[in-house]
Amino acid sequence: MSGQRPSVPANDNGITPIQQMVSSCSGALLTSLLVTPLDVVKIRLQAQKSPFPKGKCFVYCNGLMDHICVCMNGYKAWYKAPGHFNGTADAFVKIVRSEGIRSLWSGLPPTLVMAVPATVIYFTGYEQLRAILKVKMGQYEQFAPMLSGAVARVGAVSVISPIELLRTKKQSEKLTYGQLRNCVQTAVKAEGWLSLWRGLGPSLLRDVPFSAIYWYNYERFKRRLCQHYGTSEPTFAMTFMSGAMSGTIASILTLPFDVVKTRRQVELGELQAMNLSHKASSTVTVMKKIVMQHGVKGLFAGFLPRVVKVAPACAIMISSYEMGKDFFRKYNQARTDNSASAGATK
Template identity: 50%
Template sequence: MKLIKTMSSEERESLSVPEDVDFRITATQQALASCTGAVLTSLLVTPLDVVKIRLQAQQKNTPKCYLYCNGLMDHFCGCKPQDLQRQWYARPGHFSGTMDAFYKITKTEGISSLWSGLSPTLVLAIPATIIYFVAYEQMRLKLKHRYNIANPGTSGQPFWIPMFSGGTARIFSVTIVSPLELIRTKMQSQKLSYYEIRRALKMLIKQDGIGALWMGVIPTLCRDVPFSAIYWTNYETFKKLFWTSNQPSFSKSFISGGLAGMVAATITTPFDVIKTHQQIQLGEKTLYGGKSKTMVGSFYDTFWEIRKSHGVRGLFAGLFPRVIKVAPSCAIMISSFEYGKIFFNRLARKNHVANISTKKDLMN
C-alpha cells in the first residue's frame, strides 16, 4: 500500500494501477463485507431487543405476536398461549426497567438468554443486508461515474445520488425478502413442514393472488425507503466533513454512520410508529387468519388514528429507544462495511503489484 502511495501518476499508468479514490471492490467482496457487518450488528444489538420484548410481554397475559428488530430489519413472530411458559419471550419476570431486566435475566437465566431468538433473525438479516448494501454501492458508483462523465472536471457526487441509490436499494431488499419473511413466520408460528408450507402458499396464492406473498410490504416501504434515502445522504455528507482524505477510516465511518443513523431515525420515527401499528395488526391477521378480527388500516387511517388518540407526541412515541438502537446499529454496520472495502482493496492492489513485478522479472 505504501509503495503505491509513493508512486507518481506516470509510474501508476506504467503499472496499470487504477487511481481509485472510492476503494471500489467487486460485488462478491461487497457481499462479504456487508455479511460481516450484519452478523456483528445482530450480535451486539440483539440483547437490547430481547430486553424490550420481555418488558413488553410482562404487560400482557396472552400476547398474540410481537416485533423483533436488530436495528437492520424487523419481523413479527407469533405467540401461542399454550407454549407461553416454554418460550423465551414469555418467561416469568418482574422487571422495573431496562437495567433491572438486564440484571435479572443475566443472573437467573444466564447471559446467553440475552441472545435468545438470534438464529431466526440472522436467517433474514444476512440476505437482506447483502442485497441492500451491494445494490446501494453498485448503483451509487455507476451513477457517480455517469455524472462525472457528463460533467468533466468534477470528481464528487451530488446529494441526489446517495439519496436515490439508498431509497432504491431498500425497495429491492424489502421486495425480495418479504416473501421469505412470510414463509418463515408461517413456519415458526405453526410448526409447519416444508411440504405443509408449500400447500399453504399454494392455497394463499389461489385465494388472494400472487400479491399475497408481499402482504405488509407497503407499510415497511413507507418507513424504510425514506429512512434509507435520508441516512445515505447524511452519511455521504458527514464523510466529506470528517474524512481528511478519500481513504475510508473505521473510526470516522463509525462516527459518520452513527450520526447519520441518529438523524434518519429521528426524522422517520412517525413512519416507524405507524408501521409498527400496522405490522402488529398484520401479524395477528397473518398468523391467526379467520380467528383474528383485526383489520389492517391504511397508512393514512393509521396516521390519523394515532394523531387523534395521542396527539403529535404519539407519532414520536419510542423516539429515544429507537435512536439509541438504530444509531449504533448503523455505526457498526457501515464501519464494518467500509473496513471490508479497505481490506479487499489493499489485497487486490497488493496482488496487482505482485503480478506486475512477476511479469517484469520474466521479461528481464
C-alpha cells in the same frame, strides 16, 4: 482536485461485488450479535407491563431488520421471564443470572436467515447503483446516495417480504413444510401471486425514507470529515461517527413512519397468524387513530429507545462494512503489486 478520492465507492477501488457481499455479511453478523440483546431486553420489559396473549404479534429487531413474531403457548424464550425487572440494567443482570447469557440472543438464528441475505442485497445493490448514478447524474451526483439507498432498500425488502410472511405463518401454527406449501398454493390460487407480498407496504413505509436520508447524510458527513482532517481515506472512527450521526438523523425524521409502520405490521401479522385475508387498516387510518387517541405526540412515541438502538446499529454496521471493504482493497492492491513485481523480474 487531485487524483485522491474523498469518498470510498467500492467500484472505484477495485473491489468486486463478491467482496462487497462478504463485507456486508460480516457487518450484518457483527451488528446482530451486538444489538440483539438490547431488543430482547426491550421485549421482556414490554411483556412485563402488558403480557402478550397467544396469537399476539410483536416486532423484533436484530439491529438490521424488523421481524414480526407471534406469541404461542409455551413459547417462553421471548417474553415469559421469571421475577420482576426494575429497568434495563436490572433486566440484563436478572436474565443472565437466571437463564444464562445465551438467552440474550434468543431468536437470533432464524432472523439471521433473512437479515444476512437482505443486508447483502441492500449494501451491494447500493454500491453498484451509486457508482452508476454518480456518472449518470453529473452535477447532481450528490443526490446519488439518496436515490441509490432508496432503490436498494426497495429491492431488499421486496425479496425478503414473502419469506417474512411464510415465517410468520409457520411460527403461528407450527406447520410442516408440506402444509406451508399447501397454504401458499391456496393463497396464490385465491388471491394471486401478489398475496405473497402482503405487508410490503408497511415495511417500505419507513425503510425507504430512512434509507434515503441515511445514505445521503452518511456520505456527506464522511466527505466533510475527510476534508477537515485532510485525508482521502476515512478512518474507522470517521465511518463510525458518520454512521451514528446519519442514523440518528434518519431515525428522528422517520419516527412517525416507524410508529405507523409498527402498528400496521403487527395488525397484518395477526391477520396472517389467524389466516384472515381481509385488509388491514390503511396508513392514513392508523395515523388518524393514533392522533385521536394520543395526540400528535403519539406519532413520536418511543423516541429515545429508537435512537438509542438505531444509532449504534448503524454505526457498527457501516464501520464494519467499510473495514471489510478496506481489507479487500488492500488485499487486491497487494496482489496487483506482487503480480507487477513478478512480471518485472522475468
